[in-house]
Amino acid sequence: MELKLDTPWQRALDQIKTWARVNSPWAIHYNSGSCNGCDIEILATLTPRYDLERFGVKLQGSPRHADVLICTGPVTLQSRDRLVRIYQQMPEPKFVVAVGSCGISGGAFQGCYNIVGSIGEVIPVDAYVPGCPPRPEAIIHGVVALLQSLQKKPAPAAVPEEK
Amino acid sequence: MNNITLPPLIALLLFPGGLFLLSFSLFFEWADRKLVARFQNRLGPRWFQPLADVVKLLAKEEIVPDGVHKGLFLVLPIIALAAALTAALYVPMLGFSPAFSFQGDLIVTLYLLSVMTLCLGLAGANTADRFSLIGATRTLTQLFSYEAPFLLALLGPAIVVGSWSIAEINTLASDSLWFILSQPIGFLVALVGLMGKLELPPFDAPEAETEIVAGALTEYSGRGFALFRLGKDVELVIGLTLVAAFYLGGIINPLDFLWKVAVLLLVTAGLQSLFARLRIDQTVGLWWRVGALLALLQLLAIVVGRYLNPLLFGR
């Protein structure tokens, strides 16, 4: 039930909404069959060392409270239904970030008998973070790129090389 | 000392009832989160973070799950927030005299603050989801454990002053020795009771995300969740104001209010980051074995003191 009025009032309201959305992405984390490497990196991202709360990111327990579904690993036959259900339980507007090579293509598990495929084949994905596993900086970069695409800004430059 | 009185319409809509209290409570949530973050050696959220959170939640889709009583589901957050905002009218917010005041408003305020917890419990019991049900049970169990000691702790100053009105206690508390010095046990019980009331970290078993997802509010999304959060923030402000007015020598002017409440916030934030979560049976045990006994002891000391005082000193 989205009203599309192009009055100044409506535009201002939309801007406020986008501002709030960009500044308060609450995340939920789901492992759909990853080897746990990516999960460890996500947990490292949430530690005080990287402190995602300064961007407003908060890890939520319930999918009903979350805006961003951070998903790792290929989708196994067993976890497909659960993944879809968690995705459906999230209220609109919702976004999905697939972390790790496995989430992009199936990675190391490609072609296994128990694998449905990549995350993109099961639910719509908004941002991919490549790497096996990606560094915490890369995961932050992926989330920031997603948020900037909401503001219709070009994505920031790629993560600089480690010295 | 007398506090300044405000006309009723302003009291309801702007100060201390509506707009002011909402923005102030968002500021308090930020201060609380920032302090905890600093204690954990993090940078912490930006100053507008709670505002962005609330606006985002309000703009989100609100899902009404299957198997709930729809009216109850939609109306409970509103009642919770309304009760919290109403309680603010009886409290000397920012050092102005309370907008409304009568003998016994202390009890009314405490009940209004409990309505929030009852709404949380009802909201959890209303949904068919097992996590909300467990969360609701724990919320209500916790309510029964901290409520009596908290009430007893606030009773101490009331008995000494001999009045049931928050305004009178506030005025008299600012004229006499700070109650934190004469009743240190009561202060401790009141402050820790407040943390139990707000389900702040050592007492957050009702919303333990590692066990029961998000407790009673698991099924709430969007508007309902935003209102419950706001209600909790408002309760934080009112609770801290109450404890400051009772135990830290009353609140006379805005400056007085700010530094006293800031000190209390610092202490609660420190306690939050110091202690790990208690199991629900540990919480109940702590309150009934230690909290209630200490509060009763304090009360006994006050009563005996009041009885002995005229005998010994002939006053």
Ligand code: SF4
């Ligand atoms: S991308 Fe690498 S680390 Fe991540 S789940 Fe796949 S194999 Fe594991």
